[in-house]
Amino acid sequence: MEPFAWFASSDHWLGRLLFQRGLAGLYLVAFLCAALQFRALIGERGMTPVPEYLRRVPARRAPSLFRLHYSDRFFALCAWTGAALALALAAGAGDAVPLAASMAMWAVLWGLYLSIVNVGQTWYGFGWESLLLEAGFLAVFLGNDETAPPVLVMWLLRWLVFRVEFGAGLIKLRGDRCWRDLTCLYYHHETQPMPGPLSWFFHHLPRPLHRVETAANHVTQLAVPFLLFAPQPVATAAAGLIVLTQLWLVLSGNFAWLNWITIVLALSAVDGTLLGAPPDLPRPPLWYGVLVVALTVLVLALSVRPVRNLLSRHQAMNRSFDPLHLVNTYGAFGTVGRVRYEIVVEGTDEPVAHAGTVWRAYEFKGKPGDVRRLPRQFAPYHLRLDWLMWFAALSPAYAAEWFGPFVERLLEGDRDTLRLLRRNPFPDAPPALVRARLYRYRFTTWRELRSTGAWWHRTPVRDFLPPTRLAGTPHRARP
Known part of the structure; x- marks a missing residue:
């Protein structure tokens, strides 16, 4: 029997493919946002310049490539390099190179974006930044067509989407009373940070429908995530419900890539056998299996504080517990404005x-x-x-x-x-x-x-x- 054959399965090929390509596309968007906006926000002459921030904050709190050198030209080089690498991975470049090279490409992508987030200050203080980094770190260990998808990492992706959805559901129940009496959507579409072209129409939906929307949201965030850990095809059905809910949110407002990365994470649970017999992918080499096991142990150990946060009456939203943003806690709209x-x-x-x-x-x-x-x-x-x-x-x-x-x-x-x-x-x-x-x-x-x-x-x-x-x-x- 080949070493570590027990934890790799070609049945996950479709989930890995959808996740990797989708994540690379979101990395592309994130790096474009950085490249096109940084000069005015955090550049040398920006509103909150990176050099001043690096002088104030110790390296252990904000590790970043820019501690070695910062200039606007160097930041632009890093951002555009990340965009080009993300575009290549979205096009399938990770499957065209050896396994170690593919992992290195994803690691560079993660390291470049971590460097940006850790000097981004208040402009990058959003949950979807940490979510992109956490998902991106797991992507480093997903492998490519040279090996069957590692089951342990595929389960870690489900654990991540579970925390995203379940954390968002709990923060609502513990937060604003309107989530409990099903009236939050009377106000949310009007008062959300950045309405979209359909938000006006969503706001004017009948109030009974708003109550149904809110109740359905509770079910999707508090019950459905548990089904991600059920056998197939139940896990795929649960992923489908999460995707549909997130697409509804995409239509109702502008939430950067929060909804899209949740969709991409949920798609990792899709059963590859639904399209017929999966491809017969090679089993992983020993060194790769060791890395996957080490990653799993690390993530489980770092999950202790986020789980404690989930169970706490004083649950915090969107908090990183380590400067590398490896395992974080999430949540959104614990309070909804009325005006x-x-x-x-x-x-x-x-x-x-x-x-x-x-x-x-x-x-x-x-x-x-x-x-x-x-x-x-x-x-x-x-x-x-x-x-x-x-x-x-x-x-x-x-x-x-x-x-x-x-x-x-x-x-x-x-x-x-x-x-x-x-x-x-x-x-x-x-x-x-x-x-x-x-x-x-x-x-x-x-x-x-x-x-x-x-x-x-x-x-x-x-x-x-x-x-x-x-x-x-x-x-x-x-x-």
Whole structure:
């Protein structure tokens, strides 16, 4: 009998294929987000520069390739290298090279993205970053067509999707009362961080249907995940239910790649024998089997703290327990807002603000602004600035670190920052003053939409930032 033959099975070939190709596609999106947005956010002249962060934070808390060297050019090289490698793996390059080379490709992909996340600061403080890293680390050990899929790693993928779904379900039951009385979806589609093009329509579904949606969500997150560990075809059916639920969420809003990576993880449980006899793949070599066993022991040991968190009354959402993000805890929307607030950023070329000052608004790509603009679909692409603007509207404390530098760059006319926006109302010269105002937004009714053409109705609440000019700019009296 060949060594370690007992834990590899060709029956998992389809689950591995779907997971690897899908994960590589999401890595591609993640690296593109990094490459196209980093200069304004964390670059050398960004709002929260990486070099300053590395000086403050010890290496043990944030291990990263950029501790050896940082420059914007080097960061761009790493991001574009990751994108190219992810594209190659999505196209099947991992199956065209020897097993060790394939594992090295996935390891480089994971290491590059870990380096980015660990210097990304608040811009990368989302659960789907850790989820991509945890899934990516497991992908290193999945092998390629030179070996049958290792059963232990395939089960670790199910353990991961179980924690994602079950953790999200528990945080809801323990959190906002509206999840328990099935009323959260009366508000969620309107108040979620970044609505999509169908969110207005989801919001106006009949309330009894919203209650059914909420109850179905509880079943999918609290009961169905246990079936992932059942024999086939039950596990495949459970995966299918998770996929359908996640696709419903994809249609209802923009949640970066959170829904898509959950789909990809669930697909790893699909039974390859459904398409007929599986291919007869080789058994794994001894060295590879040893690595898989070591990985399994490591993941089980690191799972102790996430499991304790799941069982705790004070369950935390989206927390990493180690700086490598190997085994994490997840969850989303333990609390649902009843009212939506938005920050509208405006500028003027008049040197002094007065009652008749004409203010022109900056428009963001994803977050609501112009009330007549239907929200767009961006997910799985992640608009990091737009997401943090939603948090800032909840409380200025969320924006204390970066909002001032953001306004400063608008006053400077910084090109990298302006590329993050959909519309710059000052294309010829930067504004003299910038201000920010807080508004309450709500979806219009069917009648309001027909009469005004507006998807949103907004009401001013208060100033978020008074008229501000660049430091050192002389205050000129109004002529």
